[in-house]
Amino acid sequence: MTDSPVLLNKHEVERCLSYEDLIPRLESVMGKFSKRDSSEIIQPVRSVVPIAQHNGFLGVMPAYLAAEGILCTKMVTFYQRAEGSSLPSTQATVLLFDPEHGHVTAIMDGEAITAKRTAAVSAISAKLFMPALSKVLCILGSGQQARSHYDVFTNVFNFKEVRVWSRRREMAHRFVNDLQGPVRVCSSVKEAVTGADVIVTATGASEPILFGEWVKSGAHVAAVGACRPDWRELDDVLMREAVVYVDSREGATAESGDIVLSGAQVFAELGEVINGSFPAQREKTTVFKSLGMGIQDAVSAKLVLEKWNSEH
Ligand SMILES: NC(=O)C1=CN([C@@H]2O[C@H](COP(=O)(O)OP(=O)(O)OC[C@H]3O[C@@H](n4cnc5c(N)ncnc54)[C@H](O)[C@@H]3O)[C@@H](O)[C@H]2O)C=CC1
Numbered sequence: 120m121t122d123s124p125v126l127l128n129k130h131e132v133e134r135c136l137s138y139e140d141l142i143p144r145l146e147s148v149m150g151k152f153s154k155r156d157s158s159e160i161i162q163p164v165r166s167v168v169p170i171a172q173h174n175g176f177l178g179v180m181p182a183y184l185a186a187e188g189i190l191c192t193k194m195v196t197f198y199q200r201a202e203g204s205s206l207p208s209t210q211a212t213v214l215l216f217d218p219e220h221g222h223v224t225a226i227m228d229g230e231a232i233t234a235k236r237t238a239a240v241s242a243i244s245a246k247l248f249m250p251a252l253s254k255v256l257c258i259l260g261s262g263q264q265a266r267s268h269y270d271v272f273t274n275v276f277n278f279k280e281v282r283v284w285s286r287r288r289e290m291a292h293r294f295v296n297d298l299q300g301p302v303r304v305c306s307s308v309k310e311a312v313t314g315a316d317v318i319v320t321a322t323g324a325s326e327p328i329l330f331g332e333w334v335k336s337g338a339h340v341a342a343v344g345a346c347r348p349d350w351r352e353l354d355d356v357l358m359r360e361a362v363v364y365v366d367s368r369e370g371a372t373a374e375s376g377d378i379v380l381s382g383a384q385v386f387a388e389l390g391e392v393i394n395g396s397f398p399a400q401r402e403k404t405t406v407f408k409s410l411g412m413g414i415q416d417a418v419s420a421k422l423v424l425e426k427w428n429s430e431h
């Protein structure tokens with residue numbers, strides 16, 4: 120008879136997951152993933168089931184990390200909601216298994232994991248690719264990802280100015296009112312991104328909202344939205360002129376409209392830069408196209424369980 124799985128809600132998961140612990144684990148696992156050693160890591164591309172009647176998708180994201188003894192899957196739904204809807208667009212549950220015997224050891228909220236690990240990975244990309252002496256951060260969008268990106272970027276870096284743009288100005292003001300530090304609300308994407316050193320795109324857009332002609336040469340773009348092969352956040356000019364990094368080449372080819380439809384070449388995976396097999400071209404305009412990976416959820420969930428176990 121095995122023990123019942125530990126059940127952790129969003130509040131507990133949030134409390135048990137710090138960026139300080141998360142960032143080094145994500146760097147390590149993404150470096151290992153990019154070595155493509157299947158005796159160490161197995162992570163297929165996400166399976167996606169469209170729910171066309173309701174503008175949604177179900178994604179299933181399994182991963183096995185043999186050396187760390189982590190067997191995990193996340194189930195995530197993402198829905199294109201009407202502006203101002205009280206329901207989150209991204210909802211998720213993460214299961215951890217005992218890899219030796221196959222039973223479930225923990226069932227936890229995946230919303231907090233998704234928000235934090237995605238923002239932490241973008242922060243890793245910024246650490247590698249943003250211009251030296253970056254002063255201005257710009258966030259496009261005002262939802263869950265915008266908030267987690269604001270939290271980690273202002274924690275890890277020292278920006279002099281933070282700007283936010285959201286489709287409805289009122290939502291940008293609501294976002295800013297919840298924060299401690301000063302943030303400038305901008306009325307257009309062009310105004311928000313002009314002169315910015317780092318731009319985070321975290322919207323539900325399916326057509327380009329960020330145009331290369333507005334982006335300062337040498338800026339770094341962490342592109343988090345547009346996770347379907349026919350969705351875009353960035354235009355062709357930006358995609359073709361920038362040096363493009365991705366989290367996973369297979370994921371990007373299967374899921375990123377910004378890459379597939381622009382015909383942009385992927386220069387390297389983030390893990391390949393972490394490993395030293397490809398350079399970080401910090402002096403050029405760079406795009407990190409993030410789609411999200413099961414291994415990121417797996418190491419995050421393990422951290423949460425370790426912390427929780429240490430307290431009980
Ligand atoms: N790369 C990754 O690992 C992950 C990516 N995502 C993606 O990140 C994006 C943001 O996710 P959440 O913050 O959870 O969603 P959310 O619903 O909390 O926020 C979405 C934001 O996008 C804005 N928006 C929606 N449609 C828009 C449009 N057509 N044009 C401009 N702005 C628009 C909304 O006003 C809101 O500010 C989504 O595309 C989601 O699929 C989410 C989780 C992980």
Ligand SMILES: O=C(O)C1=NCCCC1
Nearest residue numbers: 195197233346410411412
């Ligand atoms: O990695 C994830 O988790 C997600 N990626 C894209 C969209 C929703 C969730």
